[in-house]
Amino acid sequence: MKQKIVIIGGGAAGPKITAKLLRTKDFDCSIDLYTQENIISYSACGLPYYIEGLISNSEKLIVRRPEQFEQQGANIHLNKKCIKIMPDAHKILVRDTVTDEIQEVEYDKLAITTGARPIIPSIKNIGLKNIFTIRTIQDGVNIRQKMLNSKNAVILGGGYIGIELLEAFHANKVHTVMIEREPHILSLFDPEISDMIKEQILSMANRNNENNVEIITSDAVVAFEGSENVEKVITQSGRIIETDMVIIAAGIRPNTEIAADAGIELGVSNAIRVNNRMQTSKKDIYAAGDCTENFHLVSRNYVWIPLGSTANKQGRCAAINISGKYDAFAGILGSAVTKFDKLAISLTGLTETEAKNFGFDVITSTMTKKDKAGYMPNADDITLKLVVDRRLKKILGAQAFGGGDADKRINTVASAILAEQTLDEFLHLDMTYAPPFSTALDPLLSTALVINNQIYK
Ligand SMILES: Cc1cc2nc3c(=O)[nH]c(=O)nc-3n(C[C@H](O)[C@H](O)[C@H](O)COP(=O)(O)OP(=O)(O)OC[C@H]3O[C@@H](n4cnc5c(N)ncnc54)[C@H](O)[C@@H]3O)c2cc1C
Known part of the structure; x- marks a missing residue:
């Protein structure tokens, strides 16, 4: 039937x-x-890159149109x-x-x-014009339009969407201040990794003494000021930041x-x-x-x-x-990746902080190595942190950032976690190598070896 x-x-x-x-x-x-x-099936994930100007037309973010589904027999009610x-x-x-x-x-x-x-925090005068959230294509179009006529912007929140918008504004030469209430941006990462990422972002953004990116932590926005449009952002510590627009990316x-x-x-x-x-x-x-x-x-x-x-x-x-058949969704590791300029930022599984909170017997290793043979012209630093359980000898999670393929290493770890590999099995992983792609012993395996040596010292 x-x-x-x-x-x-x-x-x-x-x-x-x-x-x-x-x-x-x-x-x-x-x-x-x-x-x-009034539309369906679009990539919200592509919005920061549309705002940046890498995608010429917001329509390109539409994966499938209602007509395409309807031609195949589905009824789409907008x-x-x-x-x-x-x-x-x-x-x-x-x-x-x-x-x-x-x-x-x-x-x-x-x-x-x-x-x-998006969560809209209750901040004084949040109803002023040019205060945006981002979720829909129309949000992206509105933000890009305003950004093109702006000199200054404030991003409220230092999560991955905030970082992607920071890149978009920076690339469009808009002076941008990111304000994060917590002591660290990217709270999904361990604090020291977040801080290293923050330093890298700032040095990349301001490398030509442009000083057009600022990141404020441990300070909350308490009010906006302006007659019709937002003109100033006031923080708890008393800072007054002049701005043409605000993005609320607070979760x-x-x-x-x-x-x-x-x-x-x-x-x-x-x-x-x-x-x-x-x-x-x-x-x-x-x-x-x-x-x-x-x-x-x-x-x-x-x-x-x-x-x-x-x-x-x-x-x-x-x-x-x-449809009456059987399929089981196993679960997730929370694997994610984002970027700022050339810096790829990625993680999977548990951080050290989370693993300790769950009672694992945690041992970690953090290393910065070249992602390719050091003599290659495009070799860049990659920093990797591995979180392992000493007793189980299993990898619990990994965090990575760098100019190279951080996500390649993180995806490798994600597969190892899913396969419940022990550290010993992981060290035998037959990873690819040629100078333009990696080092003879991939940085990921070097990082795992350090932990292995500590466990078996
Ligand atoms: C700027 C941005 C960047 C992102 N980047 C990434 C990324 O790089 N990688 C990644 O993995 N994820 C990313 N995400 C997250 C990703 O977009 C979401 O995880 C994904 O869209 C979730 O899909 P969904 O169908 O569950 O929900 P949604 O895409 O939110 O779709 C839900 C739909 O339901 C509609 N709806 C809600 N309530 C009702 C109702 N009562 N009646 C009828 N319709 C209703 C909504 O209007 C919406 O159209 C990003 C998100 C944003 C905003």
Whole structure:
């Protein structure tokens, strides 16, 4: 019998579910995707590079258009916000954001992929013009437009989105001040690694004595000032920073209010709790992407680490299970990568701080080496930190930054963690080598050897 599949949300996970279901030949279903936006399937991850000017047109960030899905048989409903889920009746209520008309929609199986939204801190005068958040393509277009007419900008928050926007503004010669409330930027990293990254960013940004990037830590923004447009940013320590625009990149929160109202169980950070088949606590309701919590494969705890890579994998898994087949999403390591200029910044698994908090018997090694044979013209420094459990002799996590391929090393570690390799097995890894790509003993293996020598000294 034909099944009616309804999907709420059209960012990354929703379209992934749609695409996978459309490719599933032996499953007879109708697919209806409802999104509150007027587009679907776009790369939010590409927005900083559009703002920077590396991508000529924001339309290029659209992965698939509604017409493409509709030609294949899915129904895409734009400007339709789901306002209520009724699990017992197997229905949802949808409000048209243009006409305000409310419609009841029945489903056999429902997928919630409502994503997340930026946190707006309660700061005095936050309603002034030219204070932006970033999530949608329109946000990106608005920010780029204003940036092109700005001399000064302030970025509130030192996470990876803040760093990517710092690069975009720096490349466009806008004097930018990043303000982070915590003592360190990039709080996902160990503090000393964050500090080294900060120093590298500052020296790269200001290498020609341009002094157009400033990073302030341990200070919070307490007010904005201006008559209509933002003109000044006031910090707790009393600093007054003149600016033409402000980006609020102070974190995100999951869009899970309609799920919570429907009695669907939430977990860490109010994200939706799902099992490894992406099923929620309510029958026939699945969830995927930024609105769900994740199982961390090293700490064996639930965490909320919202990423586009995870949203896509979860979407695929949800679709397979929705179609009546079996697939299990193992969990995540939180592997991530970002960059500032030539500096690649990446991590996977647990940091030293996290590993200690979970009670692991932690031993670490941090090394800075050349990423390629030192005589090659483009050889650059790469700094690697490995976190290992002394008793289990297993790698728990790694952090890396440098001019070369930091993510190549991090991806290698991610595979080793997933394969539950011991340090000994890891040291036998047959990594590639030629002078333009690496050193005869890859920096990653050198770093692991130092720990090995400490364990077996
Ligand atoms: C600037 C930026 C850079 C990023 N860079 C990276 C990166 O480099 N790597 C990486 O892995 N991740 C990155 N991310 C994160 C990545 O974009 C997200 O993890 C991904 O978009 C999550 O997909 P999703 O489908 O779960 O949620 P979303 O993409 O947020 O989609 C959710 C959709 O649901 C809609 N919706 C919400 N509530 C309702 C409702 N009640 N009714 C109808 N529709 C609703 C929303 O409007 C939205 O369209 C970045 C994010 C940003 C903002």
